[in-house]
Amino acid sequence: MMRLGWLGCCAAALLGAQESEPSLAAIRDAALRRVIAAEVVAAEERGTPSAPLIEKALEGQLKGANAARIGEAVHALALRLAAARDHLRPVLELDEVKVGADALSAGLGPADLKKLRAAWPNRSVAMPLGVVTELVTRGVTPPRATKMVLDLMKRGATVSHLASLGSEVQRDVSTGRAPDAALDLRVRGIMSLLTPGATAVLAPRGGKP
Amino acid sequence: MREGREDDILMRAVAVLRPLPARHPRVIARILATTAGRSRSWAGRLQRWMTASVPRPLAAAVAGLTLVAGYVVGVRRDESTAEFAAVSASTPVRTVANVAGQGVQFVLDAPSARSVAVVGDFNEWSATASPLVREPGSGAWTTTVALPPGRHVYAFIVDGVRWTMDPHAPLAPDADFGRAGSVVLVPEGGR
Numbered sequence: 001m002m003r004l005g006w007l008g009c010c011a012a013a014l015l016g017a018q019e020s021e022p023s024l025a026a027i028r029d030a031a032l033r034r035v036i037a038a039e040v041v042a043a044e045e046r047g048t049p050s051a052p053l054i055e056k057a058l059e060g061q062l063k064g065a066n067a068a069r070i071g072e073a074v075h076a077l078a079l080r081l082a083a084a085r086d087h088l089r090p091v092l093e094l095d096e097v098k099v100g101a102d103a104l105s106a107g108l109g110p111a112d113l114k115k116l117r118a119a120w121p122n123r124s125v126a127m128p129l130g131v132v133t134e135l136v137t138r139g140v141t142p143p144r145a146t147k148m149v150l151d152l153m154k155r156g157a158t159v160s161h162l163a164s165l166g167s168e169v170q171r172d173v174s175t176g177r178a179p180d181a182a183l184d185l186r187v188r189g190i191m192s193l194l195t196p197g198a199t200a201v202l203a204p205r206g207g208k209p
Numbered sequence: 210m211r212e213g214r215e216d217d218i219l220m221r222a223v224a225v226l227r228p229l230p231a232r233h234p235r236v237i238a239r240i241l242a243t244t245a246g247r248s249r250s251w252a253g254r255l256q257r258w259m260t261a262s263v264p265r266p267l268a269a270a271v272a273g274l275t276l277v278a279g280y281v282v283g284v285r286r287d288e289s290t291a292e293f294a295a296v297s298a299s300t301p302v303r304t305v306a307n308v309a310g311q312g313v314q315f316v317l318d319a320p321s322a323r324s325v326a327v328v329g330d331f332n333e334w335s336a337t338a339s340p341l342v343r344e345p346g347s348g349a350w351t352t353t354v355a356l357p358p359g360r361h362v363y364a365f366i367v368d369g370v371r372w373t374m375d376p377h378a379p380l381a382p383d384a385d386f387g388r389a390g391s392v393v394l395v396p397e398g399g400r
Contacts, residue, residue: 022333055333056385062334063388073385099359105384130360130394137382137392159358163396166360170379170392 022054032057032067039078048081049094052101080104087113092124099129106133112146119153127159131166138169139179148187155194165190312355313393315363317341320348322367329363329390331356336366356395364390 024040027033036057043050056077060070084100087110091097100113112132116125128149135145152161165186172182315327325341331354332338341350362381365373374380375391383389 026333026335055330059330059334060386062328062336063383063386065386069386076385095357095359102360126359127394127396134360134379134392134394138379160396163358163394166394170394174379 022051022058024054027054027057027061029061029067032070035067035071036074039074043078043081046082046085048078048085049097051094052081052098053078077101083110084113086110088117088125090121092122093126095126096124096129099126099133103129103133103136106136106142108132108136108142108146112142115146115150116153119150127162128153131162134166135169135179135183138173138182140169140183144180145183148183152187152190152194155191157190157194161190161193312353313361313395314351314353315339315341315365317350317365317367317373318348319350319367319373322348322350324368325350326366326369327352327354327363328366329361331361331363336369341365356393358395361393361395362390363393364388 024033024037027036036054039053040050043053053074056074057070060073065073080101081097084104085091085097088096088100103113113129116128116132119125120128132142132145132149135149136142140148149162149165152165157165168186168189169179169182172185173179177185317325319325325343326336327339327341328334328336339352339354341352343350363375365375367373372388374389378391378393381390381392
């Protein structure tokens with residue numbers, strides 16, 4: 001009876017793992033599957049997340065990339081994940097490493113990641129990193145984007161404030177405003193919400209509290 | 210000729226709308242998507258090129274060959290090696306990703322579509338994992354997906370073959386595979 005119980009637990013754990021982890025079996029090319037499997041093993045030995053590697057391979061497969069290109073992209077991602085893990089120590093959750101790898105890809109440097117970690121040593125920096133990455137993608141320089149988000153984090157901005165900042169700047173840039181001007185405007189708007197007595201004139205139009 | 214005139218009128222409308230505050234972003238996105246699609250339409254360019262500088266018999270022959278080639282490609286298309294076409298100008302497209310209480314709602318207005326799915330880093334880029342459902346009595350397709358907080362890249366696939374970005378969302382460049390997507394930022398509570 002005890003053995004049956006253990007068997008049931010193991011089966012449930014396996015099923016659960018299959019549900020939450022992307023599957024290597026979904027990679028159709030057998031040779032590519034072996035390449036990705038080796039990357040997964042190496043990532044697990046390094047202690048970096050392996051799921052993003054399989055996701056990257058599946059992304060390339062869906063987009064019609066050839067096996068060599070997919071292998072290169074997955075290997076480059078594995079290196080970025082390892083670097084992000086090192087720069088974000090102590091890592092609080094694996095999502096941070098994944099977003100950190102995206103941030104490095106977008107042009108952020110190791111120092112930027114370390115500053116964000118230092119600002120929130122006990123909270124996940126996945127969202128701040130995502131917002132900085134988004135700002136850089138919209139055309140703000142990495143040091144400036146990092147500094148502005150750091151200022152907000154130090155002044156007590158919440159994750160919702162930061163997500164709102166990213167969305168508002170995205171919207172402004174899409175309507176033709178210069179990235180730096182959009183960032184200035186939106187940061188000052190959020191600052192006015194965080195600092196009692198500050199002017200409300202620069203509050204974002206329709207900005208979320 | 211008439212299409213060119215309509216393009217001019219629409220481009221002027223876009224020029225007027227762009228500086229205005231986005232009070233009706235869905236409407237503006239729809240106009241932008243439609244005009245952008247017209248100006249870049251390969252079919253439109255081919256038609257103009259053929260009618261402007263090519264004798265009619267040659268134009269007819271090219272059109273016939275194109276149709277045959279299209280049929281052969283369509284018949285031989287295998288889902289495992291499918292290459293996605295860019296968004297077509299013939300179908301008005303309006304898309305939006307709203308961060309709702311229970312997740313992120315994806316909406317695509319594609320009245321002539323037979324199927325729509327959203328793919329992204331949240332569903333292993335699977336074209337079957339997150340299908341959209343057509344709203345009764347409209348051309349809108351919707352689904353709500355629970356997403357963890359953070360930055361997510363996504364795109365829509367229409368009729369299993371048409372890669373469709375969200376004109377209402379920021380572009381997500383793709384340095385790895387050259388197929389850009391769209392971005393949504395999910396705050397805490399988006400799950």
